[in-house]
Amino acid sequence: MPFKTISVVGLGYIGLPTAAVFASRKKQVIGVDVNQNAVDIINRGEIHIVEPDLDMVVHAAVTEGYLRATTRPEPADAFLIAVPTPFKGDHEPDLTYIESASKSIAPVLKKGDLVILESTSPVGATEQMAAWLAEARPDLSFPQTHGENSDIRIAHCPERVLPGHVLRELVQNDRVIGGMTPKCSELAISLYKIFVQGECIVTNARTAEMCKLTENSFRDVNIAFANELSMICDKLDINVWELIRLANRHPRVNILQPGPGVGGHCIAVDPWFIVSKTPEHAKLIRTAREVNDGKPKWVLEKVQLAVADFLQTHPDKSAREVTIACFGLAFKPDIDDLRESPATAICEQISKMHPGIVLAVEPNIDLLPAKLEKSMSLSMIEPALAEADVIVLLVDHKEFKEIESSKIRTRHTIDTRGIWKA
Ligand code: SAJ
Numbered sequence: 001m002p003f004k005t006i007s008v009v010g011l012g013y014i015g016l017p018t019a020a021v022f023a024s025r026k027k028q029v030i031g032v033d034v035n036q037n038a039v040d041i042i043n044r045g046e047i048h049i050v051e052p053d054l055d056m057v058v059h060a061a062v063t064e065g066y067l068r069a070t071t072r073p074e075p076a077d078a079f080l081i082a083v084p085t086p087f088k089g090d091h092e093p094d095l096t097y098i099e100s101a102s103k104s105i106a107p108v109l110k111k112g113d114l115v116i117l118e119s120t121s122p123v124g125a126t127e128q129m130a131a132w133l134a135e136a137r138p139d140l141s142f143p144q145t146h147g148e149n150s151d152i153r154i155a156h157c158p159e160r161v162l163p164g165h166v167l168r169e170l171v172q173n174d175r176v177i178g179g180m181t182p183k184c185s186e187l188a189i190s191l192y193k194i195f196v197q198g199e200c201i202v203t204n205a206r207t208a209e210m211c212k213l214t215e216n217s218f219r220d221v222n223i224a225f226a227n228e229l230s231m232i233c234d235k236l237d238i239n240v241w242e243l244i245r246l247a248n249r250h251p252r253v254n255i256l257q258p259g260p261g262v263g264g265h266c267i268a269v270d271p272w273f274i275v276s277k278t279p280e281h282a283k284l285i286r287t288a289r290e291v292n293d294g295k296p297k298w299v300l301e302k303v304q305l306a307v308a309d310f311l312q313t314h315p316d317k318s319a320r321e322v323t324i325a326c327f328g329l330a331f332k333p334d335i336d337d338l339r340e341s342p343a344t345a346i347c348e349q350i351s352k353m354h355p356g357i358v359l360a361v362e363p364n365i366d367l368l369p370a371k372l373e374k375s376m377s378l379s380m381i382e383p384a385l386a387e388a389d390v391i392v393l394l395v396d397h398k399e400f401k402e403i404e405s406s407k408i409r410t411r412h413t414i415d416t417r418g419i420w421k422a
Helices: 015-024 036-043 054-063 096-108 125-136 143-149 166-172 182-192 205-236 240-247 270-277 283-313 342-353 381-387
Strands: 005-009 028-032 067-070 078-081 114-117 153-156 175-179 200-204 324-327 358-361 390-393 413-415
Touching: 005 015, 005 096, 015 028, 015 054, 015 067, 015 166, 036 054, 036 067, 054 067, 054 166, 078 096, 096 114, 096 125, 114 125, 114 182, 125 143, 125 153, 125 205, 143 182, 153 182, 153 205, 175 182, 175 205, 182 200, 200 205, 205 240, 205 270, 205 283, 270 283, 283 342, 283 390, 283 413, 324 342, 324 381, 342 358, 342 390, 358 381
Parallel strands: 005 028, 005 078, 028 067, 078 114, 114 153, 175 200, 324 358, 324 390, 390 413
Antiparallel strands: 153 175
C-alpha cells in the first residue's frame, strides 16, 4: 500500500528526525506534538533539540512543503507514536503519554491505517495501546479481535538510534518489526523501507518490546560490571583501565568502560521495565541498575577524601579556600545534553557540600542551567586547571582528552573516565 501521508506523534529526539527523514523521501508528513512552542519552531524550519545535521534536514523538509507540525492529529495513512515512556513511583513504567497519544489519534483513524508504537515500552504496551484504540473506535476492527482481517494494522517497531548519530543510524540500523499479526508486520516493513537501508526483521509485538529493553539492559549490565571492577581495583591499587584493556585482548571478552554512573533517558530507565514486570527473576538486571546508580555517591566520597587529604598537606588553608573544578557536565562525551547526567548531579552535590569555590568546565555549553548558576561558575579549561586544588574529571569530552598531563598541576585529581591516567 502506498503511504501518501504519514503522521509522527511526538516530535522529540526520535519523532522529529524520523518525521524529517520520511519528508526527505518526499512523503507528506504531519508531525504532531502537544508542545505549541516546539510546533511553532518546527514550522519555521528550525529545531528545538540538539542533533547533528537535523537542522538542515528539517529546514529543507519544511521549506519544500513535505513536513508540517500541528498540535491536533489529522487523518493519515500511517501513524508512528514516539512519545516518552518515563517511570513513576517505584520504577513502574508510566504509559500516560502513550495513552493520550493513542486517544488523540483514535478519532482520525480510518480503515486500512497502520499504527506503529516506536516508544521504548514494557512488554504488553502495544496490546494495551491497541485496546485503548479499540475502545475509542468501536466502529473499526483491530488485530486483537479480528486478526488478519482487521481494519487497523498495529505493530511495535522500537527505535534503536544513538543520540549524536541519529540521522545515520535511522537509515542504516536493522529494524525489529513486531506486528500484532503477520500482515501488520508486512505493512510496517513497507513503511520503513521508504528510508531504512538496514534489514527489517519480523517478530511479534511482545518480542520486539523485550528486544529493545534487552539491548539497553545488556549495556547497563556490562557498564555495571565495569563500574564494579573500578571500585574493586581502587581498593586493590590496580589501574582499572589498564586491566580492562588487557582483559579485552582475550578474543571472547569485551568489557565496557567505567565512569561516574549511567545517564541519559534510556539505559538508566529501560532495565526497570523488565524488573517491574518480573521482579523475582530480574535480579542481575536490578543489581546492575543499583551498581550504576550508586556510582555517583562513590565518586563524591572520593572527592571528600581528596579535599581532606589536600587540607592535611596544606594546614594553612581552610575548606573555604579550596577550589574544586568539575570537568564535564553532559551525560556522555561530546554532546551538550545535561539532562539525567550523573556528571551534573555530582557537580551539584559537590557545590552543596563544599564551602569553597566550585568551577564547572563544560565546553559544549555557553550558560549554566538555572539550578547550577548560583552555586558554581562556568569556567574555561585553562583557568580551571590553573586555579583548581582538586579536579574531578566526569566526562571524556575530546577537549579534555587533549589536555597535556603537565598542565594538571594538582595531584588531587579524580579521573572517573581514565583519560588522564597513563
Ligand atoms: N557509558 C559508560 N560506559 C560505557 C558506555 C556508556 O559509562 O562504556 C555511559 C555513558 O557515559 C552514558 C550512558 O552510559 O552516561 C548511556 O550512554 P550510551 O552511549 O551507552 O547510550 P545512549 O543512552 O546514548 O543510547 C542508548 C543506545 N543503546 C545501546 O547502545 C544498546 C541506543 O542505541 C538506543 O537507541 C538508546 O539508548 C535509546 O534510545 O534507547
